Amino acid sequence: MSADGSNDPDADAPGPDAEGPSADGPADLAAYLRAEVAATDFRIVVATMLAVYALFAVFTLLAGGGLNTLGSTWVRLTFLFAAYAILSLALNLHWGYTGLFNIGVAGFMGVGVYTMAVLSTPPDAISGMGLGLPLPVGIVGGMLAAALVGLVAAVPALRLRADYLAIVTLGLSEIIRLTLNSATLSGWTIATFGFGTGGGSGIDLPARPTDALLDTVVGTALVDVLDPTITASVLRRSLWVLVMIGFVIGIYVLLARVGNSPFGRVLKAIREDELVAQSLGKDTRWFKIKVFMLGCALMGLGGILWQGSQGYVSPDSFRPIVTFYVFVAVIIGGSGSNTGSLVGSILFVGLLFEGPRTFGNIVSNAVSLPSAPGTFAGAVAPLASLDVTPLLSYLVGNISAFRFILLGVVLILIIQKRPDGVLGHRTETAAAIDLDRPAANGGGNDE
Amino acid sequence: MVASNTIDRGRTLLREQPVLALAGVAGAVLVLDLLARLAGVEVPLVGDRTFGGSLGMGRFGGLLWNGIIVGLIFGLAGIGLSMTYSILNFANFSHGDLVTTGAFTGWGAALLVAGWGVADVGHLLLVRPGSGANPNEIGASIAQAPLSILIGAAVAAVATVVVAVAIDRAVYKPMRDRGGIALLIASIGVALALRYVIQFVYGSRNRGVTSTQDVNATVLGITIDLHEATLVLVAAGLMLGMHLMLQRTKLGKAMRAMADNKDLALVTGIPTERVVTATWVLGGALAGVAGYLYVLERGTIEFNLGWFLLLFIFAAVILGGIGSIYGAIAGGFVIGFVHEVSLIWVPSDFNAAAAFTIMILVLLYRPQGLFGGVTTA
Amino acid sequence: MSDAPLQVRDLKKTFGGIVAVDGASFEVEAGSLTGLIGPNGAGKSTTFNCITGAHTPDSGTVVFQGEDITGRRPDQIANRGLVRTFQIARELEEMTVLENLMLAPKGQLGEQLWRSVTPIARGEVIEQEAELRERVWETLDFFEIDHIAHDEAGTLSGGQRKLLEMARAMMTDPDLLLLDEPLAGVNPTLEEKLLDRIHELRGQGYTFLLVEHDMDVIMDNCEHVIVMHQGSVLAEGEPEVVQSDDRVIEAYLGEIDV
């Protein structure tokens, strides 16, 4: 990371330039080096991503998949990268920057998605009932609602100890999920206001706006050209993924600016020692409330772009496990670093979330294993006669349980052995400019 | 005189803790409403809402009894959570999965004893993971095979202790000097790993376990469920045992000292590692038995049963004041009653939310717990 | 009514059963360098905490520049120009020395969220940051911690932390500075220099209240000394007078309780 922490790809240039015409040699060199380091950050993200793509290309080829399968796999991976990236950036703002231990991410996502759904789902949907307003209204409404719920939680809760805040936010997220799950509530709101959440049966969602693009003249032509190699469905999903990547970049730049500013400096100070920040005259309450609301709005947005883009959603998508996934991503990348959040999301999705499943599929396809025994007993009993195949096929058949075990173990190992994350300890300086001694000053003016 | 004192105190409370005062008023209104309902008084309010109504004594008694049952489970499991929270200084998010550990290991043993010869060992030991002999054929009930039920409880305790201590050695011991948040995160990892190891071994099916034959008995004209009666007896007995242990034994006193102040205990030379192990042993055993008894009462078992209980257990512990085992027991009853009795007012898809709401309000406005500020175990 | 900028009256603070401050009253005159001394546990730091809002006193009042600030939040008090340092340095560990100092100045535009993210407003923020950076480097040079400017505060030595703490407090441009043992762990040359600087700042109208255990430092530098013992003010006056006060000597020797 460069000294001014300009870890957003666009800020490495404006940072040093904007602060004055000190065009002598050393400053230029410093600017060059800074740009280089910032670029390295960007490179880490891209390299990690390419490595994961390559890994899955190998997986796909081994499994005998064609170009379309590969494309489909990559699109799915990228979709999940982007979804987790947005959520982990938001969580990193809370926890990494400000030290607010929020484990109610899923709840805030739920508020965002459901508000969007209730605003923008057509009134004649099969499940749930919306108001049929334009999608942008729904998205903005969803973010605002998530921010407002954040505000209501923040005002009393932000003075709590970190572990109490954790329990409060987890409780809140479960209350939100149970509320969305309530058939009674949905029936009542439909009767009273004409919209409802659909309770446990979930709610239909408005279509992705990008889908319509493929129905245009250009779109149909493109589909026709690509058709046998890349199917329309992959194309449709990849268009949406492009939109999500746009959001990831936007949010990254936004949060880099938040972090690299006096505002971000106060956040860091709150994380380190709130009393010090207060003793220097910072009204920390407002900083915490603002940052909590901003993070919650982004969690709502992340939920909308992810769970909200799949035509249908139910309260089950907002179980606490989703929050823990996001936590794992942030911790892998190293809390406190925006770049780390991106890298962590990629590694989480690639190696922990999708990897084991894909790998299991390949194994089961390649090594024609007998059908898996129904129970663990059936798997281990043959061990007595030194037959390991039932155990193996049981393992492959239950790869999803295995994935969670792996997740838990990785979480424990990282927090034990590498609490700063895979990228190690990083200093992303919280200032809007490079803090090196200004060259024009000549330096050492005291003696 | 007394009245004016009360009013004064009310005023002070209103000024200093408005939310708590509001909660007090709301509670009082609910109690009045409850009394009105029991008396069959109904006063119309706005719309079709009324104050009071009708509520049969029988239904109310049933809800109270259910409240006691779940309250005992929450309290029993809560003791261990409360002890680890205060002595090891972190919120253990894997406590619910220790409860599940006890349920599966205990019932594996109970089924094995009760159903010996009825079905193959794998089917019994893994608590009916797939098709095979059904619960009534296996016959695990307190009426048909009381010994198997008791053996199961003992195995639940022992197995959970072994798991809890092993996890402590592998995960938490290397992290003793780390902060509460690092430990909390590690415990989330433990929770995931443990839960899915259980799923991997025992399968993900939600299935029946206990035999339902002959479990209802009539004593003095009242029909009682013998499994519920067993739960109440065993849980109350264990709580009493805990109380005696903490008050009478040296170890108990050391644990109370450490719960109060870890640094002090370090200085005064209480062997802290031993106390830590004792904490896991006691807390793990109670959690395991709580999970076992929970299944005894509800009759079915699944791999995330403990995880679903976790927030309720936290609620009980927080209500009672973290670090106090009596508080955890009392908090368990309060949450149990809230969970069941709230059904009088809220639809059944909101009673869990009501319990969580109360937990949040207590954390926000009375973090030392409802029953006074002292955290002596 | 006196016009001293800081007036403390009947301050009382208890922790459970311990009475830490027990009816302390004193004033700090404008432009003075006042010493606050007393044996360990006399209640000096607790008095600081009550004055600056870190603790709420049980009773008593604190008046700063004519305004009752008792029980105000620490940030409100600091923004009125009454700033303190901590006895046990509370550096912001994972922030660099530069960040620590950049944090302190008041009225930073970029502390408003919208300004730090909107394009044009951010330009102003950047300009102001550049000005602050000048001041920060001057302060770093003065306190001779410029060579560790980029180090994380958590890696500094005890003396360096003290310097950082004081430098950071100076960056808020306070009217009255409460220094809790600022010289503990600082090397003698630097100590001299710090005291010189304190005198220099006094000349410019700043006021200091200084807790210090080194009697020589107090006697040589302060024109007024307040002695605390068991939570209340035992004696006060000019250094020579206080030094020869029997009660003070006894309190320090700890032979009788007063």
Ligand SMILES: Nc1ncnc2c1ncn2[C@@H]1O[C@H](COP(=O)(O)OP(=O)(O)OP(=O)(O)O)[C@@H](O)[C@H]1O
């Ligand atoms: N947060 C606290 N909780 C409990 N007791 C406290 C607390 N802060 C201070 N005390 C007690 O109050 C008394 C006064 O402490 P204080 O730190 O104010 O003394 P001091 O004069 O600054 O001493 P020293 O010269 O050692 O710094 C001591 O007995 C101390 O133990």
Ligand SMILES: [Mg+2]
């Ligand atoms: Mg002190």
